[in-house]
Amino acid sequence: MTEALDKMKVEFIGREESVQAVAAACQDTGEVPERYVRPKMDADPLIADAEGYALPTIDMSRLLNPESSEEESAKLGAACEHWGFFQLVNHGVDGELLGQTKADVAAFFGLSPEEKSAVAMPPGGMQGFGHHFVFSEEQKLDWADLLFLVTRPVEERSLGFWPTNPSTFRDTLDKYTLELANVTEQLFRFMAKDLGVDHEALLGTFRGLPQCVRVNYYPPCRQADRVLGLSPHTDGVGMTLLLHVNDVQGLQIRKDGEWYPVVALPGALIVNIGDVLEILTNGKYKSIEHRAVVNPDTERITIAAFHSAHLSCTIGPLPELGNARYRAMDGVEFTKGYFAAKLEGRRYLESLKL
Ligand SMILES: O=C(O)CCC(=O)C(=O)O
Numbered sequence: 336m337t338e339a340l341d342k343m344k345v346e347f348i349g350r351e352e353s354v355q356a357v358a359a360a361c362q363d364t365g366e367v368p369e370r371y372v373r374p375k376m377d378a379d380p381l382i383a384d385a386e387g388y389a390l391p392t393i394d395m396s397r398l399l400n401p402e403s404s405e406e407e408s409a410k411l412g413a414a415c416e417h418w419g420f421f422q423l424v425n426h427g428v429d430g431e432l433l434g435q436t437k438a439d440v441a442a443f444f445g446l447s448p449e450e451k452s453a454v455a456m457p458p459g460g461m462q463g464f465g466h467h468f469v470f471s472e473e474q475k476l477d478w479a480d481l482l483f484l485v486t487r488p489v490e491e492r493s494l495g496f497w498p499t500n501p502s503t504f505r506d507t508l509d510k511y512t513l514e515l516a517n518v519t520e521q522l523f524r525f526m527a528k529d530l531g532v533d534h535e536a537l538l539g540t541f542r543g544l545p546q547c548v549r550v551n552y553y554p555p556c557r558q559a560d561r562v563l564g565l566s567p568h569t570d571g572v573g574m575t576l577l578l579h580v581n582d583v584q585g586l587q588i589r590k591d592g593e594w595y596p597v598v599a600l601p602g603a604l605i606v607n608i609g610d611v612l613e614i615l616t617n618g619k620y621k622s623i624e625h626r627a628v629v630n631p632d633t634e635r636i637t638i639a640a641f642h643s644a645h646l647s648c649t650i651g652p653l654p655e656l657g658n659a660r661y662r663a664m665d666g667v668e669f670t671k672g673y674f675a676a677k678l679e680g681r682r683y684l685e686s687l688k689l
């Protein structure tokens with residue numbers, strides 16, 4: 336996949352500046368550099384206490400228990416159809432491993448800029464410590480640094496971008512991402528059950544469970560309501576599992592045209608359906624626009640694990656799910672188109688509708 340990503344010739348502009356350093360420099364004055372100030376934030380109100388708004392919670396232990404599996408699978412299906420997002424509890428990922436993952440990730444972002452630059456993203460590259468989706472000198476910038484790594488298939492890892500400080504980082508990430516790949520595979524099986532499709536047909540598209548990880552670091556900002564940590568987007572993958580490293584909230588999802596905050600349960604994984612699964616399910620499951628806001632006082636760190644289609648697989652609606660409502664294409668063409676559309680909400684996905 337690394338090679339294929341390189342071949343896609345995504346035209347990103349490299350950006351040297353660490354937002355963590357920008358944030359530190361403007362902490363005293365509270366002034367935010369113009370390139371980060373969003374003009375339209377007020378036009379996009381946040382609905383915090385809407386009645387009936389509660390992100391569904393899915394319990395993996397109930398999915399796995401034959402006595403409750405059918406009921407929980409139906410609940411899972413309803414969450415994917417109506418929300419495109421849910422919280423996964425009792426997911427079985429070892430608590431100690433979760434703790435170590437959080438500690439190692441936080442320790443990496445706590446290093447000095449010089450130390451972090453040991454794994455800096457090269458200009459025009461995808462992996463390492465840096466920024467994504469900077470297409471022009473004029474574009475508003477996200478208030479976040481990131482560390483992006485290909486984690487699966489194992490033979491496609493570029494270990495040069497994997498931090499060695501803290502010394503446990505690589506081993507911990509290896510174990511954590513394997514656990515998440517297993518959780519993802521189980522979820523695909525229960526989704527296939529809910530959809531009434533052959534699970535091999537669904538799993539085949541994700542052969543070998545290609546996986547990338549993006550660690551998001553959002554520094555605090557005294558003018559938090561004037562910047563965005565992560566611009567509105569959908570994920571161009573099958574499914575994403577998000578872990579909150581510290582208990583600072585900031586994820587928002589767009590539902591029925593309004594922005595709603597997600598309040599993550601301690602220890603839960605936030606799961607969302609990506610564009611590829613919306614296409615495969617012929618629109619039954621929804622890939623929902625989301626964004627991240629910044630906290631005025633506290634840093635926020637999250638780990639998103641993306642599970643993508645195999646690049647050589649066809650991405651198109653499963654024939655069992657009725658007349659195709661989306662155009663079919665291979666994984667490389669899909670991913671190229673996703674990046675070329677510059678993450679403008681659901682625009683790319685909509686353009687694939689027949
Ligand atoms: O950090 C978050 O809350 C959202 C992260 C996200 O959407 C992403 O990395 O794609």
Ligand SMILES: [Fe+2]
Pocket residue numbers: 568569570575625639
């Ligand atoms: Fe996302």
